[in-house]
Amino acid sequence: MKLEGKTAFVTGGRGGIGRAIVARFLAEGATVYAADLTPEGSLAAHDDDGSRFVQMNVADEPAVMAAMERVQAEAGKLDILVNAAGIEIEKTIEETTLDEWNRSFAVNCTGTFLTSKYALPLMRAAAKSGTSASIINFGSYDGFIADPGLAAYCATKGAVHALTRAMACDHGPEGIRVNAICPGYIDTPMLQSFFDGDGSGGGGQNIEQLQQAVRDVHPMRTYGTPQDIANLVNWLASDEARYASGQLWVLDGGLSAQVQQMRL
């Protein structure tokens, strides 16, 4: 039980990757707050997973403040913050409306900013107890190399990467570590909607063929699972990672280790 006695707050906690993180934190003995727009999140069904649910839009400042006030009142400190809430718009910049652009930044960047901003006083309280507190943001391998037709998404993730380094510099001396996880293709509702939709990832009649082609480009020949991501989140959240800070941790089955593949 690596996280016994620790309190964690996970945004997007009822989404594909968020649920796996919440489940892992609970299994490791943490008290977990799972924040999302609805109790169901991006999945159809909701089982009571033992977490404390917080109904919250990460871009809504009063709602974020109220959530942290609740954590303060109930737990008095916060050891772990995971900013996993995120959306993607499958469009080039020409196709993207201003409203879609603003919404992407509101959730992916402003949400990370606001939640971290109001969590920091609680995390300082945790760091004072002797072990470092840990913020884990969600970047993406798309923040390094672009997937076509995901312009706003790529831009928001690049912003999260830079914000991660900035936060690590500013708050490291206070005992707060800040890292970002950069997933590649992970089997989540977001990925399925990417394949099923009529946007850049839309497979039309040949969704299975498209998915197989995408799997074949990976050196590991498969997508990742939400549990693969939760494994690394768990390590970064734990005291074992006490010297890990300011880094962008790519977890993509080797995808971005290679140059574009030539079709021979």
Add this chain to the structure above:
Amino acid sequence: MRLAGKRAFVTGGRQGIGRGIVEAFRSEGAAVTTCGRGDRPEGLEQSIIWYELDVTDPMAVQDLAIVTDGTDILVNNAGVQVEKTVADSTDADWDAVIGTNCRGVFNMCRAFIPLMPKGSSIINIGSISGNHADPSMALYNASKAFVHGLTRSIAVDHGPDIRCNAICPGWINTGMLEAGFDLAGDPDLARTDALRRHPMRRFGQPADIAAMAVWLASDEAGFASGQMFTVDGGMTAASPLNPGLF
């Protein structure tokens, strides 16, 4: 015991980061073999197998690989550094640095990959110096960039069966770090300045790197391949242009 039932081979296990990895692997339940140039070091736990091996010697590496009869985790940690610019480096410096840091890693991977079962993990010790140059460390910087490139190649070529990643340590408290400070005009000032460039306000310990090695060696890292994992207390996240230090 996250590595129970696994067989690990760690090069350069005499001291420093290598010794830290050897001890962490053992405490996680792995059967550990390590090696170095010279006799078995003092204090090494009895259950850990020690071989005298020079990784620059391809025949010796090949012979040892056959003797070990299979490995699940290979850590290429053995490395040397020479603190010189290109202009100052001699042929002997080249042979020493490239021989151990590049050829040594190649020798080990070539000999061991055919003997590693599906699900195995190779962990190379790269460096933040492979991404950004440390001054007067030309051959060392270049040798670590080679390690990063070889890591990606192995991940891509042997992907379905073997994962391959590199750990890029920052400034870790070992003899190598102290040797670096001793080169400065004022070693104490250099040490203080270096600490202020670390957001975590300390240097790393071998155990910090060993913690990452254990994770990469374990099945929890089953989807991690082809990547460089930097553990440096936040140092390379900060710009080297730090007005606070002027």
